[in-house]
Amino acid sequence: MAAREHIERAPAMYMQVAQRMADDIRRGRYQPGELLPSETQMVEMYGVGKHTARSAVAELRRMGLVESQQGKGSIVLAVGGALPATRVERSIQRTTKGSWHLPETTQTEAPAVSRSALDGPPAALLDQQDQDAINVDRMLYDPATGARMAHRVLIPLATAADVPTLAEQPNAEVADLYRQLADAGLSLSFTEHVTARTPYPDERTALGLSDASPLLITYRVTADADQDRPLLCEELKAPAATCQLTFSLTPTKTAAKRTSR
Numbered sequence: 001m002a003a004r005e006h007i008e009r010a011p012a013m014y015m016q017v018a019q020r021m022a023d024d025i026r027r028g029r030y031q032p033g034e035l036l037p038s039e040t041q042m043v044e045m046y047g048v049g050k051h052t053a054r055s056a057v058a059e060l061r062r063m064g065l066v067e068s069q070q071g072k073g074s075i076v077l078a079v080g081g082a083l084p085a086t087r088v089e090r091s092i093q094r095t096t097k098g099s100w101h102l103p104e105t106t107q108t109e110a111p112a113v114s115r116s117a118l119d120g121p122p123a124a125l126l127d128q129q130d131q132d133a134i135n136v137d138r139m140l141y142d143p144a145t146g147a148r149m150a151h152r153v154l155i156p157l158a159t160a161a162d163v164p165t166l167a168e169q170p171n172a173e174v175a176d177l178y179r180q181l182a183d184a185g186l187s188l189s190f191t192e193h194v195t196a197r198t199p200y201p202d203e204r205t206a207l208g209l210s211d212a213s214p215l216l217i218t219y220r221v222t223a224d225a226d227q228d229r230p231l232l233c234e235e236l237k238a239p240a241a242t243c244q245l246t247f248s249l250t251p252t253k254t255a256a257k258r259t260s261r
Contacts, residue, residue: 014055036074086147091248189225
């Protein structure tokens with residue numbers, strides 16, 4: 001039987017094991033791309049139970065040091081300041097022809113259209129609490145890394161009433177929705193709100209997450225710049241351990257200060 005590396009028992013035993021293995025990863029004992037010891041091996045190495053070993057691996061995933069692959073186990077990721085593998089470009093470009101261009105995405109299935117009452121952050125950002133909206137849900141996929149992301153467009157019925165073409169084909173590409181708003185004579189502005197939280201069980205299932213690692217969530221609000229009126233809200237959910245959000249920033253001029261005489 002292999003010799004065990006005993007750790008003094010404490011209430012957060014799994015955290016001690018996770019920290020020990022994290023230190024080993026940073027020191028190069030486990031190289032990027034290598035398999036982490038299995039739960040059975042960890043039981044032997046550290047003298048702990050399987051539940052503790054499983055919790056320690058989950059903590060390493062939350063640290064962004066390993067990822068689980070079905071049928072293989074836990075694979076060590078690159079460390080030392082490396083960014084997550086999936087780069088999610090969030091830029092918006094206006095073309096010379098007056099249309100809009102967004103980064104290309106790969107969809108795993110056709111978009112699903114539904115209708116529901118607005119609530120939560122989208123309702124607050126759109127100032128449309130309990131008002132109805134058209135929902136367009138897409139599941140996005142990065143074939144290079146396997147990362148899955150959930151994207152939703154929320155079109156308030158008040159916006160659809162002002163721009164009827166939105167209700168006729170709400171599942172059009174987002175860039176086309178922008179074009180329809182601009183064709184209706186609206187001057188568009190965009191604001192992105194980024195937050196994070198632990199995923200709900202249904203989100204873990206939809207995104208193929210094996211643990212409760214945090215989600216990155218962005219809410220992009222398209223507004224009528226002239227009237228400062230929200231028009232659309234886009235919600236994107238992406239696993240924080242494997243996805244990075246990238247933005248192109250355009251400096252804005254500050255308002256001139258008035259001096260009193």
